[in-house]
Amino acid sequence: MLKDITIGQYFPGNSAVHRLDPRFKIIITAVFIVSLFCADNFLGLIISCVFMLISFLISKIPLKLMMKSIKPIVPIIIFTTVLNLFFLDGVTLFKLGFLKITYEGVRTSIFMIIRIIALIMGSSLLTYTTSPITLTDAIERLMSPLAKIHLPVHELAMMMTIALRFIPTLIEETDKIMSAQKARGADMESGNLMQRAKALTPILIPLFVSAFRRAEELALAMECRCYHGGEGRTRLKELRSTAADYTALGLSFVFLDAVILMNIIFG
Amino acid sequence: MENIIIAENVEFSYPADPESGEEAALILKDVSMTIKKGEFVAVLGHNGSGKSTIAKHFNAILTPNKGKVYSNGIDTSDESKLFDIRQHIGMVFQNPDNQIVATIVEEDVAFALENMGVPQKEMRERVDDALRSVNMYEYKDHSPSQLSGGQKQRVAIAGIIAMRPDCIVMDEPTAMLDPNGRKEVMKTIKKLNKDFGITIVLITHYMDEAALADRIIVMDSGNIVTEGVPKDIFSQVEKMKSLGLDVxxxxxxxxxxxxxxxxxxxxxxxxxxxxxxxxxxxxx
Known part of the structure; x- marks a missing residue:
């Protein structure tokens, strides 16, 4: 039951978007988000969305999958829409009792809806086309200059890698402990919230104990393999940026410029 | 033949715990042994006999309170040579799940090499060789969680082999595996010893595995009780039984x-x- 949980939402593929250097993908996503928030008119917004939609088409990620990532934010969209629609002052279009809908309200609502959806789609595109491990790797490389100001970049990346590695192991373990406790008559499915939370104790304690034991053994095994932090480490897979990466990054800036240009023209 | 590991009158105890008032129990009392290059030695003993503790002395995870351990000619108490020792004396543990660091098989095998700062090109070669020598090359792109226990343990062994060690110390590597996994791992261990000339120190409580070794060392409560070729050791059926061991x-x-x-x-x-x-x- 617990095994169905997937970590991250990587959708394996071999498209041009998948093949991009993950470091560039992160930067491009950031540029896209900036352009999305820079846009203050519809034309600018559409231009920045076009960039994302083209990448989406190239990536061959099924539309259904994309819809799935938008679903959880629907309540947020509705919430902001309602706020914008009814509580923005301006030219009244429609009035019902104390509720009034203004032209500005409608405009801002549509704007926000597009912006939020585009934001989610853009960032999902990053996680759909990049495996968690490469993503961790890219974050480590991108943050490596920060090591100069004594930020433990390598250690953080190592922690993320180990966390990713142990999630399936610990899920399996949780499953085993739950079965074991159920076999001894533990009741986890009835009672109110408090009682259920309390019923989790006999699962969490053994899980923690075993996690610490694993950590100790892992540390020992890592020491046996000469682990001594990030210093002087080489990598099996070096990230190599190609012309395609620079082209994609350049393109994302072209779109950002276009958005800013639209702001100036119509602003 | 050259000796790869020499232990001289090793005495060891974990430091006393002042909080619980527990006294330091002597785990190794007076252990001396030598292991020759290319040898396959099995260490037997029931729980608490000190067999795992002595194994941890071989690659300087632990250092003796009294006595000396020389691994590859280097005194293990010399901290400046720590990585030198660990590179030459690899260690494989019981639970494969707790030894694998990375989320992809080949990256895990590369872990030690990355730590050692091996250049990328050479690393690729050594990782592929290591995976081939344990017959796991086809699985190099898999996630460890998709593998069986025996396969995971072979990946863990490959991670050690990639360092090209002279000796591998295995601390009950088959204890958590099913019979099939155990067979796979034992086959791999035999192959490493015979074909690659890697010295093997196998700590085990499976007598059938110990029977494959060139020499058996039997430990009991922190001392070496007897040692010799498997045939001689196991023929002393009554003595083995009195030590809580089977034949x-x-x-x-x-x-x-x-x-x-x-x-x-x-x-x-x-x-x-x-x-x-x-x-x-x-x-x-």
Missing amino acids: PQVTELMYMLGKDGLPSDTHIINVDECVDALMKLLDR
Whole structure:
């Protein structure tokens, strides 16, 4: 039951978007988000969305999958829409009792809806086309200059890698402990919230104990393999940026410029 | 033949715990042993005999309170040579899940090499070689969570082999595996010893595995009790039993036949020999 949980939402593929250097993908996503928030008119917004939609088409990620990532934010969209629609002052279009809908309200609502959806789609595109491990790797490389100001970049990346590695192991373990406790008559499915939370104790304690034991053994095994932090480490897979990466990054800036240009023209 | 590991009068205890008031129990009392290059040695002993503790001395995870351990000629108490020692004396543990660091098989095998700062091109070669030598090359892109216990343990072994060590110390590497996984791992260990000339120190409590070794060292409560070739060790059935250890099933069978007055030879430690002996008995 617990095994169905997937970590991250990587959708394996071999498209041009998948093949991009993950470091560039992160930067491009950031540029896209900036352009999305820079846009203050519809034309600018559409231009920045076009960039994302083209990448989406190239990536061959099924539309259904994309819809799935938008679903959880629907309540947020509705919430902001309602706020914008009814509580923005301006030219009244429609009035019902104390509720009034203004032209500005409608405009801002549509704007926000597009912006939020585009934001989610853009960032999902990053996680759909990049495996968690490469993503961790890219974050480590991108943050490596920060090591100069004594930020433990390598250690953080190592922690993320180990966390990713142990999630399936610990899920399996949780499953085993739950079965074991159920076999001894533990009741986890009835009672109110408090009682259920309390019923989790006999699962969490053994899980923690075993996690610490694993950590100790892992540390020992890592020491046996000469682990001594990030210093002087080489990598099996070096990230190599190609012309395609620079082209994609350049393109994302072209779109950002276009958005800013639209702001100036119509602003 | 050259000695790869020399332990001289090793005494060891974990430091006393002032909080619980627990006294420091002497885990190793006076252990001396030598392991020759290219040898396959099995260390036997029941729980608490100190067999895992002595193994951890071989690659300087622990250092003796008294006495000396030399690994590859280097004194293990010399901290500046720590990585030198660990590179030459690899160690494999019981639970494969707790030894694998990375989320992709080949990246895990590369872990030690990354730590050692091996250049990328050479690393690729060594990782592929290591995976081939444990027959896991086809799985190089898999996630460890998709593998069986025996396969995971072979990946863990590959991670050590990639360092190109002279000696691998294995601390009950098959204890958590099913019979199939155990067979796979034992086959790999034998192959590494015979084909690649890697010295193997196998800590185990499976007598059938120990029977494959060139030499057996038996430990009990922090001391070495006896050592010798498997045939000689297992023929002392009563002594082994008094130490809380078993002998291979076939040896036990011969022993019991002998007790019943039949002419039998307790130097028999594998099934084929046993079958021959039984056939001879029946032909009489």
